Amino acid sequence: MSVRTTIYVDGQWASSVRGSVIDVENPATGEIIARVPAGTSADVDAAVTAARRAFDSWSQTSYAERAEMLKGLGAALIARSKDMAATITAEMGCPITTSTRLQVSLPQMILSSYVDILEYFRFDEQVGNTLVTREPVGVVGAITPWNYPLHQIVCKLAPALAAGCTVVVKSSELAPTVAYELFDALHEVGFPAGVVNLVPGYGTEAGEALASHPGIDMVSFTGSRRAGVRVAELAAPNVTRVTLELGGKSANVILPDADLGTAVKAGVASAFLNGGQTCTAWTRMLVHADVYDEAVEHAAALSTRYAPGDPTQPDTRLGPLISATQRDRVRGLIRQAVDEGARIAAGGTAVPDGCDAGYFIAPTVLADVDPNSTVAQEEVFGPVLSVLRYTNEQQALDIANNSRYGLSGAVWSADEARALKFARRVRTGSVDINGGRYNPVAPFGGYKQSGVGRENGVEGLREYLEIKAIQR
Known part of the structure; x- marks a missing residue:
């Protein structure tokens, strides 16, 4: 000690x-x-x-x-x-x-x-x-x-x-x-x-x-x-x-012309980074209705790569949450999400295999999440990804901005000009276009609360x- x-x-x-x-x-x-x-x-x-x-x-x-x-x-x-x-x-x-x-x-x-x-x-x-x-x-x-x-x-x-x-x-x-x-x-x-x-x-x-x-x-x-x-x-x-x-409740907006596989993979990685205990995590994935089911299935499959385990091992990608209090809070938010109509596509509240000690949560993907539900509005601070459906670009923007928070976010499109136009209308302190990499000399901070x-x-x-x- x-x-x-x-x-x-x-x-x-x-x-x-x-x-x-x-x-x-x-x-x-x-x-x-x-x-x-x-x-x-x-x-x-x-x-x-x-x-x-x-x-x-x-x-x-x-x-x-x-x-x-x-x-x-x-x-x-x-x-x-x-x-x-x-x-x-x-x-x-x-x-x-x-x-x-x-x-x-x-x-x-x-x-x-x-x-x-x-x-x-x-x-x-x-x-x-x-x-x-x-x-x-x-x-x-x-x-x-x-x-x-x-x-x-x-x-x-x-x-x-x-x-x-x-x-x-x-x-x-x-x-x-x-x-x-x-x-x-x-x-x-x-x-x-x-x-x-x-x-x-x-x-x-x-x-x-x-x-x-x-x-x-x-x-x-x-x-x-x-x-x-x-x-x-x-x-x-x-x-x-x-x-x-x-805090943050960042939206990861995947426009219809985006490379869906790349955008979903990056979105899952962001949501689960550091056990989801990152204020900039893209915890809301917004996907067009035409490819929504495909995106949910892909996100759920990718979540299996984040099996919780011993954080001292180099191949572990998901460690524990910081405390028993935080673990129990995240479990409670997952249960509440289901009560409010969400569907568990992966993970959930059960203790992950081999994780009887410590404060572990399974990487969780929630589908059919209502934009106004608790899990879509509150910062979870755990490995929980909510996937939301939209039908047109204006609706996607409205959902992205439907938050008291405004810290970060992302937008994906094959047309960078289209993505930039969308990013300018998102009310957050930073937006990544097509996975733009972190810049340590760029200003960091948030809008709203x-x-x-x-x-x-x-x-x-x-x-x-x-x-x-x-x-x-």
């Missing part, structure tokens, strides 16, 4: 005020594999104080200095890749191949992108007789989730540090241990005392203390809509800037900057 007894404040590992701990569970086995401190409001206050003290000097460093520090952190993460992938697999159940190719490689890409951005981004701009200058917003509170426990920290840390901000991270209580490996790397690289700080803990104590702290200039939160609303409420009395990356603000690239950097006009 890994036991970490300290938090990271003011450039050193220090004891938590209270000394209580969080047990970290391996969701594939149900065993306790680690313990970390349950940070308190006093711990948060100490971390914010240290970050505030460090801000004056860090904000005045040159862009070249910041770039060198980020470059050093990227190299340190590369050196730790194998260990970090194993940690993520152990603490949140992500299959080791996905942990290696995605969970630890994406943060390295993000860090590298901000090294590049610092070379060309214009912090100063002359507008008539006015110098428009962009300055760091100040002390940032970063509250991060468990589903991408390294990537989501780096997505906040990298642009904040590039901007000249100092940061206090509150990592998820469900998957906090990889954050310790990240902060070991930060310490090794030599970031000045107070620039980066880590307080693990429960959202109801450490998270709320951070969001409501008067010494915080900005809160960047990734998580559920419910928790994001709470963060915004807590930040409001201090008029603290808030960015929120919340999927959040406020953007991460990644130049737009991600702008979130951490204030704008000042100097007339002369």
Whole structure:
């Protein structure tokens, strides 16, 4: 068992005020594999104080200095890749191949992108007789989730540090241990005392203390809509800037002229990636009535390639859900879907073969799903794909936009111009055309109740900057 007894404040590992701990569970086995401190409001206050003290000097460093520090952190993460992938697999159940190719490689890409951005981004701009200058917003509170426990920290840390901000991270209580490996790397690289700080803990104590702290200039939160609303409420009395990356219910629209086999295969892969615990997952597959039955049959057949199993094995494609609570919630949503008229084409609520231990759900394909039903409207966060029927392109667009969320989505067509025209009308922060690949410098974020603000690239950097006009 890994036991970490300290938090990271003011450039050193220090004891938590209270000394209580969080047990970290391996969701594939149900065993306790680690313990970390349950940070308190006093711990948060100490971390914010240290970050505030460090801000004056860090904000005045040159862009070249910041770039060198980020470059050093990227190299340190590369050196730790194998260990970090194993940690993520152990603490949140992500299959080791996905942990290696995605969970630890994406943060390295993000860090590298901000090294590049610092070379060309214009912090100063002359507008008539006015110098428009962009300055760091100040002390940032970063509250991060468990589903991408390294990537989501780096997505906040990298642009904040590039901007000249100092940061206090509150990592998820469900998957906090990889954050310790990240902060070991930060310490090794030599970031000045107070620039980066880590307080693990429960959202109801450490998270709320951070969001409501008067010494915080900005809160960047990734998580559920419910928790994001709470963060915004807590930040409001201090008029603290808030960015929120919340849930999604993304539509994968397969237009009639698309390559059905390719589109369905990619859609199933997206829905089941990371056990379905991905906010951008294409959980609603929209298929024209003429090929609907074929698509359902193909999706059901493909689901057999995602047999749940030991996430430490390289051929496993589907691991467990993060907790018993999440597993039971997903089972309940599958049952409710059937009660509301859906048909189980594959999977279901039964315990998958060979998965008596841990929190596994069979990869599930639901057919005949009503666009207004619960499973078509609520974020499931499990390996559940809903297949919906449409009869014309306008109806497909209406169904795609029939959601309080607006994070991501996809459209497939043999005619790229047609697909682009459709994509422009989808009310989401991003849309992939014919499986367009991920771009780490493109802005990421949502419309509607999927959040406020953007991460990644130049737009991600702008979130951490204030704008000042100097007339002369």
